[in-house]
Amino acid sequence: MTSSDNNILSRWPTDRLLLWLLRGTAAIAGSIVLLIVLFLVLDALPALQHIGIARFFTDPSWHPAEHFYNLTPMLWGTLFATIGAVLVATPLGILSAVFCQYYAPPALGRLYRKLIELLAGIPSVVYGFWGLVVLVPLIGAIHPPGPSLLAGIVILTIMILPTIALMADASLASIPPQYLRGAAALGLPRWATIRGVVFPAAKSGLFTGVILGTGRAIGETMAILMVCGNVVQAPQSLFDPVRTLTANIALEMAYALGNHRAALFVSGLFLMGMIAALVGAADRISREKIYA
């Protein structure tokens, strides 16, 4: 093939120039992640030095003005909101994909897929706004105060559902058709085929979708900031307001100085760590394409 690394046969000096130019752009593009980590670490360093990692978990509370930097309530907030949303969005998303592929008439299936794609494109601030003006008053009427973990879970569910559904749809579409024909020849009915043949065969794609959705849920900021109430506390029930790591950064960055600012960068590092772990997991899963 022509795409070999160092084509020494090329007589053209422009080619060598071009190659170095392209390498330059790729080096810049590739090093942005390193730059991000570097700057997060640099700005987090004062906090890591003066406060130390342990105090982010053992301090009595999060009161940066009084030099208390306990991040655990925010970690709980992120954790509960993410787990809740993933638990609801996973079945809904996968069933949506199953609907598109196997249950809906072709025209309806196409229309439904279009709708999910549109849903995927709606900005988070619009979801947040809708949650704030429609969902929060609704929840408030059932069980005050309204801005709550539940509202956050519902909004996050709507937001990550398209990711899970579209990934699942793509992986269902790539199942070898002879699997389905074999199942049909055996006389398996529809759901039995889906449960016994389709799901095992599409396992890795389904998992990747869920992991990408989880990543999106962890990183989501604006929508969750607008509907969750942002009280720093470990939630006792679904109706308690919570504050997530991301919302904490968005809320306090505007006026944070010194150690406080550095502490926010530490929470940014936490987020990066979680995302890197998820990307690694998704990579592992998508590489071992096991068809059952």
Add this chain to the structure above:
Amino acid sequence: MLNTLEPHPGGWERLATTFVWSAAALVTATFCWLLGDIIWHGLSHISWAFLTTPPRNAGREGGIGPILVSTLLILGVCLGVAVPLGVGTAVLLAEFTTDTSLFGRLTRRSLDVLSGVPSIVFGLFGNAFFCKTLGLGFSILSGGLTLACMVLPILIRSTEEGFRTVPTGYRLSAAALGLSRTTTLLYLLLPAAVPGLLVGLVLGVGRAIAETAALIFTSGYVDRMPQSLLDSGRALSVHIFDLSMNVSGGDSHAYASALVLIFALLAINGATSWLTKHWLSRRIVTV
């Protein structure tokens, strides 16, 4: 292809069918509720005056003229930086490296991670690097550059896809004719890969225009008409956020702004599907 006849559907089959259809109905209903609500409340406020006049009284009255200008400027900076970088990287990954080379693998991996970085982290980074370290302050330039980092992975992935769909025969013929690889790239591969690039561009614009969290601490809140790229400018999404959270009584204009944003995204979305359908299908260049 599936056995849909189900001569004797058992209990599980019927239950599963009910579940699948209700899941789809639930998602559709939520979507209609959301979109209907925003169109219903927003449409009456949208007028030419709303789109062109500056906001008054913290956005409760007036329009979104300067905000649209700031949004476009931020997008312009973002694309101006991201497109050359993205196309260059995509060309290198698709044409000048093998899949196994270390540099290619590292670049790809780092772009994978980049595409998963939460937007608020981009905001932190943009604030620390562009605003503080480079001294650009809260400005349209900082915001655009931050967004450029963010859309880069999307842009690169679909441009690379575009290059990979160009038949190998093109490259072999060009090499056989003794064309330099620069010539091959500029006159043969690039025109053939333009559709992929355009799709990436449209997806990138979609992501950039929807972004809020990365912009709050980079391009800022100022809602005046920007005089230069070093001025702070408020993006449309930040405007919606500010109106709904910090301005009491700003809901009606937040609705209208949200509708404008959704319209813009729908247009972009439509453009993507039109491009994929009408342009990607005829890839052969007729040079």
